[in-house]
Structures are given as C-alpha cells and as structure tokens.
Amino acid sequence: MKELRCVAKKEIMDNIRNKWIIFSSGILVLLLLTSLFLMPSLKYCADFKEAISQLAKLVSPIVPIIALILGYASIAREIESGTMEALVAMPISRREIIAGKFLGLLAVLVISISISFGVSAMVIAFSRTMENFSYFFLFMLYTILLGSSFLALSFFFSSLLRKRSSALILAIFIWFFFNLIMPLIQTGLLLEVGMKGALAGKIPDWFYALDFLNPLSMYTSLVDMLAGSAKNLPSFYTPYSLVAVFLIWILLFFLLTVLKFERTDI
Secondary structure (H helix, E strand, O other), rough: HHHHHHHHHHHHHHHHOOOHHHHHHHHHHHHHHHHHHHOOOHHHOHHHHHHHHHHHHOOOOOOHHHHHHHHHOOOOHHHEEEEEHHHHHOOOHHHHHHHHHHHHHHHHHHHHHHHHHHHHHHHHHOOOOOOOOOOHHHHHHHHHHHHHHHHHHHHHHHOOOOHHHHHHHHHHHHHHHHHHHHHHHHHHHHHOOOOHHHHHOOHHHHHHHHHHHHHHHHHHHHHHHOOOOOOOOOOOOOOHHHHHHHHHHHHHHHHHHHHHHHHHHH
16 A cells, blocks of 8 residues: 555656646636636526536536546556656556556546636635535536546556557547547437437437447536436436446546556566
C-alpha cells in the first residue's frame, strides 16, 4: 500500500500543475458563470432545475477533454521516455503501479472539477438566489462520473501504445467519436429502423439501450432526469441504472488496463 500511495502521489504532483488542466478548468468556470449571467434564457432563471440541462450542454464537451489530457499519455509517455522501465524494476507489482497511477489521475480530475464547480457555486450563491440550488452538487457528481469514464477509457488506450504522439491522435479521435460520430450513428439507426415509432411519439427501447455505449448520452440523460425534463422512459432506464453503467465503464476499462499492462514487455 505504501508503494501504491507513492505512485499516486507522484501522479498528483506531476499533473496538478499541468497548464492544460488549469486552462481547461478555467474555461469550465467561465462557461458556467457566463452562461448563467449572460445567456438570455438563463440570466433571469430563478430555479436551478430549469437551467441544469442547458448548462450540461456547455459542460459536456469540456470535461472529457480534461480527462483525456490526463489519461491519454499516462502510460505511453513513460514507456517512450524509459521511466516506466525503471519503475517496473522497483519492488512494486505492476498492478500497484497501474492502480496508483489511475487513483492519482482520478484525484486530479476530481479536484479540477470540484474547484471549477465550487468557485462557480460560490459566485452564484453570493450574487443571486436560485431555488433547488442543491441540485448543483448532484450535477457536479454526475460530471465527475462523466470525466472518470473518459479517464478510464483514455488510460486503457494509453496502455496499448508506446508513443505519446500516437496516444494524442487516438485521444482526439475518442473525443470526436463520442461527441459527434456516435450520436450520428444512433440517430441514423433510429431513422432507418424506428422511424414509425418515433413519429408516433414512441422511441424504441433499443434506442435508449444504445445510450449505455456512450458516456455523454448517459450524462445528458442523467441531467435531464435531474431537471425533470425526461419523459416516457423505459423501466430499465433510470438514474440508478445509468450510474451503475457508469461505474461498470470505469471498472471495466481499469481492469482491462491492468490485464494489458501485466502482459506488456516494457
């Protein structure tokens, strides 16, 4: 456990001052505050439940970027530079190395999102009164789940590569795939297969099941449920099932990373 804590601490110290993490977190704060104080639809909003869905649309592209910056080269960079070879030679198991690195990166992600949301919450609390403001903290927890799923995903793909440049290209593809390509595929399938039901106001259950393959879709649905704007959903599509699938995403890709790293010839 001592070795695991040392690895985690090193990851925190190496990444907490990352200028791109600081920059992205600053952008997140600006988006939250400027939207609430300048957007016409939110400027005079007195109930946070009415604002939360629109805020999620602004937050959802940025948080995966923070997670991908943290995870995309976490393993590939150290293999390329040779520091991983020295780390593996130390009296510490490969599982502890991966667990320590992931926990350290996860801590940085949670700190980054918590500070961004915390600063925004304090500014809002001192400048205006909003009903259901406690929902802001659930909104933050859902956002941490979104970031953690992308962190686990990028962490796994980093274990497959040996060059930082290749990992960066893959990270960019991951962002575009889940933000743009996956929703287009899902919408295309709905138009081809479930158009009649959609026109009748009944979205087929399989369309919602496909959301489980995209953390961004699950995040949007969670926030819509929190806001009370999600209606006529299948019985299996609940906040509990979505949170459970998020946790499965994170655990699955973490375990895949452990299995891959144990078989990697450093």
